[in-house]
Amino acid sequence: MKLKPAGIIIVVLIIAVLAYFALKPKMSEIRKENSTELSNTSTNRNAETPGTAGTTNTATDAKTEDRGFNYTPEKPENGTLRGVVEVGATGFNSFVINMDAQKRWEIVSKDFGESLAYEGLATTDDIRIGLKKYLAAMFDKGVSNNNMHFVISSGAQKEPKTTTISNELKKMGYVVNNVTADQEAKFAFRATVPPSFADNSFLVDIGSGNTKVSWDEGGNLKAMELPGAKYYEKGTADNSVYDDVKTRATTIPEGKRNVGFVLGGVPFTLAKQHRKGEERYTVLKAPQDYKAADKKMAAGLNIYKGLVDATQTDTFVFDWDANFTIGFLLSLRK
Numbered sequence: 001m002k003l004k005p006a007g008i009i010i011v012v013l014i015i016a017v018l019a020y021f022a023l024k025p026k027m028s029e030i031r032k033e034n035s036t037e038l039s040n041t042s043t044n045r046n047a048e049t050p051g052t053a054g055t056t057n058t059a060t061d062a063k064t065e066d067r068g069f070n071y072t073p074e075k076p077e078n079g080t081l082r083g084v085v086e087v088g089a090t091g092f093n094s095f096v097i098n099m100d101a102q103k104r105w106e107i108v109s110k111d112f113g114e115s116l117a118y119e120g121l122a123t124t125d126d127i128r129i130g131l132k133k134y135l136a137a138m139f140d141k142g143v144s145n146n147n148m149h150f151v152i153s154s155g156a157q158k159e160p161k162t163t164t165i166s167n168e169l170k171k172m173g174y175v176v177n178n179v180t181a182d183q184e185a186k187f188a189f190r191a192t193v194p195p196s197f198a199d200n201s202f203l204v205d206i207g208s209g210n211t212k213v214s215w216d217e218g219g220n221l222k223a224m225e226l227p228g229a230k231y232y233e234k235g236t237a238d239n240s241v242y243d244d245v246k247t248r249a250t251t252i253p254e255g256k257r258n259v260g261f262v263l264g265g266v267p268f269t270l271a272k273q274h275r276k277g278e279e280r281y282t283v284l285k286a287p288q289d290y291k292a293a294d295k296k297m298a299a300g301l302n303i304y305k306g307l308v309d310a311t312q313t314d315t316f317v318f319d320w321d322a323n324f325t326i327g328f329l330l331s332l333r334k
Contacts, residue, residue, distance in 0.1 A: 247310070
């Protein structure tokens with residue numbers, strides 16, 4: 001039987017229709033696979049290219065990355081060695097600096113946060129012997145007797161032991177300077193905030209007994225006192241302290257919030273976790289990026305968070321060399 005042309009066309013059409021229905025499921029799977037592959041490729045490109053639509057964790061990465069603070073203070077010329085001992089709430093901190101007539105200074109030695117503790121000073125004889133050994137080590141560094149100074153912090157003045165120590169120092173012929181929280185804040189500002197940042201930044205010193213804040217307004221230093229990192233010992237609630245810090249820190253003028261320069265025991269502990277070598281300045285991470293190891297650290301982080309939330313300052317710089325007592329030395333006329 002010989003098919004006519006019209007019959008041939010009909011047969012071809014029937015075969016084509018049958019082939020279409022046979023291959024349709026397979027074609028659908030291929031299109032689906034191609035679609036999935038394109039989708040994954042697009043997602044991977046977005047994830048690998050910072051700043052593009054679809055990027056994830058960019059904000060988080062910006063907060064957690066280590067940042068530097070590139071500033072180098074001027075060196076003193078023809079300076080004099082001066083020593084200062086902070087009689088703190090739990091022990092001594094000592095600093096020897098080289099300071100010139102223009103108040104430029106550099107650290108020569110420091111016993112910062114790890115100085116002679118009070119535990120072994122049970123009697124007045126223990127205190128006297130301990131102080132003599134402590135002072136001898138300072139004099140060995142080249143500080144003359146008349147350039148040695150003693151300061152009792154505002155928080156330490158509330159501790160009974162410091163009164164006894166102060167009396168023993170006076171018997172040895174030394175002048176002991178009691179400072180207020182307001183003075184501490186201003187001294188800390190002078191020692192810590194570089195001149196080029198003095199008109200647009202502020203200072204915060206998170207201590208155990210109180211937190212001091214200071215900034216410059218038209219050449220006059222302003223100061224405020226906030227709760228310290230041991231507020232929990234008084235039974236004060238975290239949210240109460242946070243609200244207090246946040247409310248009062250909003251009074252820091254907006255033009256003074258460029259950088260927050262930081263001192264204090266808790267910031268010392270935070271900065272120590274990611275300090276690089278012997279850098280003088282360490283930029284702290286965001287409060288939520290730290291995990292509290294104890295109650296004091298948790299309380300300090302709560303205060304830090306209140307300051308960050310109030311000021312919206314994103315750069316807090318810890319200074320490894322500065323201390324409010326160095327600001328005291330800078331305030332002396334000679």
